[in-house]
Amino acid sequence: MADSTKTAKLTIDGKDYELPIHSPTAGPDVLDIRKLYAQAGVFTYDPGYTSTASCDSTITFIDGDEGVLLHRGYPIDQLAAKSHYLEVCYLLLYGELPSPSELEDFEHRVTNHTMLHEQMMNFFRGFRRDAHPMAVMVGVVGAMSAFYHDSTDINDPWQREVASIRLIAKMPTIAAMAYKYTIGQPFEYPRNDLDYASNFLRMCFAVPAEDYVVNPILSRAMDRIFTLHADHEQNASTSTVRLASSSGANPFACIAAGIACLWGPAHGGANQACLEMLKEIGTPDRIPEFIARAKDKNDPFRLMGFGHRVYKNFDPRATVMKESADEVLELLGVENNPTLQVAKELEKQALEDPYFADKKLFPNVDFYSGIILEAMGFPTSMFTPIFALSRTVGWVSQWKEMIGDPQNKIGRPRQLYLGETARDYVDIEKR
Numbered sequence: 001m002a003d004s005t006k007t008a009k010l011t012i013d014g015k016d017y018e019l020p021i022h023s024p025t026a027g028p029d030v031l032d033i034r035k036l037y038a039q040a041g042v043f044t045y046d047p048g049y050t051s052t053a054s055c056d057s058t059i060t061f062i063d064g065d066e067g068v069l070l071h072r073g074y075p076i077d078q079l080a081a082k083s084h085y086l087e088v089c090y091l092l093l094y095g096e097l098p099s100p101s102e103l104e105d106f107e108h109r110v111t112n113h114t115m116l117h118e119q120m121m122n123f124f125r126g127f128r129r130d131a132h133p134m135a136v137m138v139g140v141v142g143a144m145s146a147f148y149h150d151s152t153d154i155n156d157p158w159q160r161e162v163a164s165i166r167l168i169a170k171m172p173t174i175a176a177m178a179y180k181y182t183i184g185q186p187f188e189y190p191r192n193d194l195d196y197a198s199n200f201l202r203m204c205f206a207v208p209a210e211d212y213v214v215n216p217i218l219s220r221a222m223d224r225i226f227t228l229h230a231d232h233e234q235n236a237s238t239s240t241v242r243l244a245s246s247s248g249a250n251p252f253a254c255i256a257a258g259i260a261c262l263w264g265p266a267h268g269g270a271n272q273a274c275l276e277m278l279k280e281i282g283t284p285d286r287i288p289e290f291i292a293r294a295k296d297k298n299d300p301f302r303l304m305g306f307g308h309r310v311y312k313n314f315d316p317r318a319t320v321m322k323e324s325a326d327e328v329l330e331l332l333g334v335e336n337n338p339t340l341q342v343a344k345e346l347e348k349q350a351l352e353d354p355y356f357a358d359k360k361l362f363p364n365v366d367f368y369s370g371i372i373l374e375a376m377g378f379p380t381s382m383f384t385p386i387f388a389l390s391r392t393v394g395w396v397s398q399w400k401e402m403i404g405d406p407q408n409k410i411g412r413p414r415q416l417y418l419g420e421t422a423r424d425y426v427d428i429e430k431r
């Protein structure tokens with residue numbers, strides 16, 4: 001925690017309290033209220049954590065007004081253009097870009113953990129065939145703690161390291177198997193001669209009767225999608241992982257909790273919801289109808305893939321994703337894809353509409369990712385599992401950071417209680 005030289009004065013009922021202010025390396029100052037309850041007997045109130053920093057961190061920085069996203073200081077557009085997912089994983093986990101030998105060693109370690117315990121196949125087979133792959137992933141990742149006992153001791157740095165590598169390595173295998181199971185095809189085992197993205201594509205699309213030849217441009221696009229989703233500081237699923245972990249729970253249970261949180265349509269589930277919305281709109285002439293619905297206070301409908309709690313100018317991930325969508329669709333010869341046409345026209349009309357401008361609502365990362373994933377051959381139900389596998393490194397990095405932090409203590413928010421005060425129990429015959 002940075003030293004505080006500035007303070008803020010708070011006056012309650014005529015009594016003054018001095019609160020330390022911490023200055024970060026970037027971003028707004030942070031008012032330290034940790035001793036407030038002990039000193040002044042009041043809580044602070046911030047549902048949705050709109051003004052609350054829940055931890056200190058050195059991993060990812062976002063400037064929402066300027067559309068800046070940095071991982072360990074490196075801008076996301078540079079990482080998306082020049083780096084690749086496993087190198088970004090190394091950066092997030094260990095804090096610096098790897099040397100060539102460090103990268104080779106890291107890739108080797110990840111590659112050697114891609115297979116799942118064979119008995120886990122039986123676990124998959126216990127699910128209904130029509131289960132959503134996210135439901136399967138929540139269950140299977142949680143179940144890893146029943147299969148990998150030698151990496152559940154969070155107090156042992158070596159076990160933490162092994163758990164981190166296992167999660168990053170096995171998540172593509174789990175996501176691909178969840179997909180294969182729901183479409184009734186046999187599981188494809190990982191292949192260690194392929195890079196991370198190519199291996200995932202092959203595990204999803206190869207069948208025993210016919211191998212899948214990985215197109216390097218599609219593999220690069222897949223890798224870029226992984227990179228763009230790798231981490232996003234204290235978002236809802238990451239905060240869920242941190243909160244679950246604050247009780248001392250094992251890493252597999254904590255990451256399963258993160259996957260469950262990510263699934264919601266306001267978070268990672270937005271990519272599936274967005275593509276379904278674009279398809280429902282169908283043709284550009286129906287766009288005004290949907291924009292009108294999104295603006296109607298009495299209609300719960302929102303433009304999926306629009307808006308963000310932090311970005312209030314543009315989402316830098318969306319900019320890269322849009323370029324990638326153009327590239328992939330051109331490669332596949334489907335640049336006149338009707339869904340892409342609807343997406344582009346919807347973006348244009350929404351950005352010209354004062355409602356969206358006034359509320360600073362812009363396309364987010366989920367607006368274009370689904371179009372690429374669909375063009376690659378993924379069903380909409382696989383969009384959020386792909387987000388989950390990409391975000392695993394972010395969750396793991398934040399979890400490791402938290403466990404190593406001496407200030408780490410169980411997360412326990414307080415509340416503004418508005419219920420009944422104490423009253424006497426009434427026997428059932430008298431009610």
Ligand code: CMC
Nearest residue numbers: 265266267268270294302303304305306307308309359364
């Ligand atoms: N369409 C129409 N109106 C919207 C939208 C939208 N997509 N997003 C926000 N608004 C309005 C909202 O009705 C509210 O209006 P008012 O002030 O009049 O009540 C105002 O904008 C602020 O919205 P909010 O819900 O208070 O903002 P938030 O920061 O709590 O929510 C959000 C952020 C991302 C949950 C929200 O913008 C949303 O639901 N977007 C659609 C879902 C989506 O695309 N989610 C993916 C986010 S990016 C990837 C990720 O993080 O997982």
